[in-house]
Amino acid sequence: MIRFENVGLRYDMGPEVLRDLTFEIRRQSFQFLTGPSGAGKTSLLRMLFLALRPTRGLITVLGRDVATLSRKDLPSIRRRIGVVFQDFRLLDHMTTYENVALPLRVRGRQEHEYRQDVVDLIKWVGLGERLDALPIVLSGGEKQRAAIARALIDQPDILLADEPTGNVDAPLARRLLRLFLELNRSGTAVVIATHDLGLMEQVDARRLVLADGRLEIYD
Numbered sequence: 001m002i003r004f005e006n007v008g009l010r011y012d013m014g015p016e017v018l019r020d021l022t023f024e025i026r027r028q029s030f031q032f033l034t035g036p037s038g039a040g041k042t043s044l045l046r047m048l049f050l051a052l053r054p055t056r057g058l059i060t061v062l063g064r065d066v067a068t069l070s071r072k073d074l075p076s077i078r079r080r081i082g083v084v085f086q087d088f089r090l091l092d093h094m095t096t097y098e099n100v101a102l103p104l105r106v107r108g109r110q111e112h113e114y115r116q117d118v119v120d121l122i123k124w125v126g127l128g129e130r131l132d133a134l135p136i137v138l139s140g141g142e143k144q145r146a147a148i149a150r151a152l153i154d155q156p157d158i159l160l161a162d163e164p165t166g167n168v169d170a171p172l173a174r175r176l177l178r179l180f181l182e183l184n185r186s187g188t189a190v191v192i193a194t195h196d197l198g199l200m201e202q203v204d205a206r207r208l209v210l211a212d213g214r215l216e217i218y219d
């Protein structure tokens with residue numbers, strides 16, 4: 001679904017922070033992306049969701065060579081990639097419901113068509129009681145789950161999550177992991193960038209490990 005071939009990345013005139021990355025994120029697969037702080041996990045995620053182009057090599061997303069995509073091709077491809085950012089990026093003046101519904105509203109969908117789906121998804125992530133709450137009154141873990149619901153509302157083919165358990169305690173981290181696994185069983189490919197060894201030990205999943213700018217893969 002997403003293929004990297006000999007991909008390299010440097011920022012401006014700096015050294016290559018990622019080198020010779022060759023791997024594939026397959027349809028319906030589940031994997032962790034890990035490595036020490038500064039190893040390039042966030043940079044790699046940004047290339048996966050087309051926010052950053054490589055300085056070397058080839059990336060194909062859903063069969064399309066990223067280098068040849070024009071600006072107008074991006075939204076339709078991005079829509080198939082759900083992203084949960086480290087800092088959530090919820091809009092402060094919108095309720096949980098409105099934040100989660102936003103991607104559909106932006107696409108011009110009518111509320112009567114999607115309202116029930118949005119409510120059902122918010123319940124699925126365990127925020128049924130927080131539908132009308134603004135982000136300011138949500139706990140870190142609740143914001144995390146609202147951000148996950150927003151990433152999923154458009155039924156992406158792949159979910160990318162950057163440190164999705166970084167702000168939550170161990171029981172909630174396990175619950176979020178169960179959500180991701182359930183999502184994966186229903187057909188979505190999942191990539192979780194994390195430092196959390198305890199989290200990774202709970203699942204026998206593929207690991208993409210970044211170190212010194214290179215990637216080791218443990219299937």
Ligand SMILES: Nc1ncnc2c1ncn2[C@@H]1O[C@H](COP(=O)(O)OP(=O)(O)OP(=O)(O)O)[C@@H](O)[C@H]1O
Nearest residue numbers: 011012014017035036037038039040041042043044
């Ligand atoms: N916009 C940027 N401009 C210049 N250098 C950058 C930029 N973003 C990241 N870097 C550098 O690229 C390298 C990889 O950073 P990145 O944030 O991808 O690592 P990370 O593994 O996600 O780190 P962490 O786990 O601490 O979030 C670091 O050396 C960082 O300083």
